[in-house]
Amino acid sequence: MFRIGQGFDVHQFAEGRPLMIGGVEIPYEKGLLGHSDADVLLHAVADACLGAIAAGDIGKHFPDHDQKYKDADSAVLLQHVWNLVKKEGYQLVNLDCTIVAQKPKMAPYIEQMRARIAELLEGEMSQVNVKATTTEKLGFTGREEGIAAQAVVLLQKK
Ligand SMILES: Nc1ccn([C@@H]2O[C@H](COP(=O)(O)O)[C@@H](O)[C@H]2O)c(=O)n1
Ligand SMILES: C[C@@]1(CO)OP(=O)(O)OP(=O)(O)OC[C@H]1O
Numbered sequence: 001m002f003r004i005g006q007g008f009d010v011h012q013f014a015e016g017r018p019l020m021i022g023g024v025e026i027p028y029e030k031g032l033l034g035h036s037d038a039d040v041l042l043h044a045v046a047d048a049c050l051g052a053i054a055a056g057d058i059g060k061h062f063p064d065h066d067q068k069y070k071d072a073d074s075a076v077l078l079q080h081v082w083n084l085v086k087k088e089g090y091q092l093v094n095l096d097c098t099i100v101a102q103k104p105k106m107a108p109y110i111e112q113m114r115a116r117i118a119e120l121l122e123g124e125m126s127q128v129n130v131k132a133t134t135t136e137k138l139g140f141t142g143r144e145e146g147i148a149a150q151a152v153v154l155l156q157k158k
Pocket of ligand 2: 059
């Protein structure tokens with residue numbers, strides 16, 4: 001049996017925060033604002049996984065009013081979500097993601113992100129694709145106010 005899920009997340013830029021995307025710290029003049037480390041890509045991946053098993057979203061599992069998740073490492077949150085996926089008896093078929101950012105350039109970090117996400121989802125790099133696009137300076141991402149990310153995951157019952 002196959003299950004598909006999709007995730008979407010947005011975080012605004014903020015000064016004085018590290019920029020975490022896909023579990024990788026990207027050297028940049030600003031980071032993203034959030035209750036957790038605001039890793040917008042890992043949040044989209046986590047939501048896609050939760051969607052695939054009809055288990056709600058990350059806000060339900062990790063409420064942003066809970067101090068436990070203040071500055072939380074989103075990799076740890078995704079690991080928790082992946083344990084729920086495994087408990088339901090599913091494994092990864094493939095994951096495809098898009099980061100929407102005018103800046104910074106993601107290309108130098110894409111392979112590292114794929115490797116980290118594959119590790120977190122206990123799969124191979126060949127099962128994980130990460131893309132990036134600008135919005136040609138249009139909209140909130142184009143004005144460099146924040147970053148968005150989308151993810152689609154396909155799971156198969158073992
Ligand atoms: N933040 C980004 C955005 C884009 N890229 C790479 O550049 C290519 C062209 O982007 P367009 O928005 O002009 O289509 C895109 O395919 C990515 O490879 C990037 O690395 N970081
Ligand atoms: C991850 C959580 C929990 O710390 O907080 P944020 O980092 O603010 O992220 P968001 O994608 O807004 O929602 C899920 C949250 O509850």
